[in-house]
Amino acid sequence: MRSRLAARSARLVLAAAAVTALAATTTACNPEDITNAGSSAAPAAASAGTGGNNGSSGDSPSTTGGSGSKVSGSGGSGNSGSATGGSTEQVSASDSGEKSGYGQSCGTNDLDLTVTWEAQPISHYLVTAKAKSGITCYLDVNTPSVSFGSGADGVASPVGQGGEDPIKLSGSAVAYAGINPKTTDGEGGTEFDFVIVSTTEEDPNPAELELPDMATVDKPIVTNWSTKRNEAVPYNV
Secondary structure (H helix, E strand, O other), X not given: OHHHHHHHHHHHHHHHXXXXXXXXXXXXXXXXXXXXHHHHHHHHHHHHHHHHHHHHHHXXXXXXXXXXXXXXXXXXXXXXXXXXXXXXXXXHHXXXXXXXXXXXXXXXXXXXXXXXXXXOOOOEEEEEEXXXXXXXXXXXXXXXEEEOXXXXXXXXXXXXXXXXXXXXXXXXXXEEEEEEOEOXXXXXOEEEXXXXXXXXXXXXXXXXXXXXXXXXXXXXXXXXXXXXXXXXXXXXX
């Protein structure tokens, strides 16, 4: 009886060992474990991917830095800044109405010039000069440079009549100069419909003024600038 019980116990022990071994094998090969292992591998890969993104985001700062450079380049459009600065200067120059400061010499382009025909006391052309709005300047050269056309024979000779030196032009102040286009007798002369006037012979911006009528020109003369209209009558002396 004991030997049977011993044999049965031995069989039970062997069976239990077999079951345990089988259970261990099953556990090792459990598909859920494989799935779980795969799942945990996936997050690890994702994590690595994220690390890759971080790495690429590590590139991003340099790209952003590049953009930052561009932005600072365009905002540091220090060129734009300097251009704006230039504009500011121009605006202030324009606001002050002066080219280079108060009390400058008058250039032709500082003046509004007009020419009219005067019949009395003798026939002549009267040039009126007035400073442009906001400008104050001085006629330092007493006699204007006047010519008809570009030829030497069309240049008006100064007769030294009238004049003050210098004449200040600002606001409503005006200066006058008289021109006699023909001082010779007879029918000779060349016809012109405009006259060239400048404050000096060297002025780079002479004014071309249309005459009120066609002028016959032969040995023209011009007076000095004067603030008195009656002193700007060009008598041939």
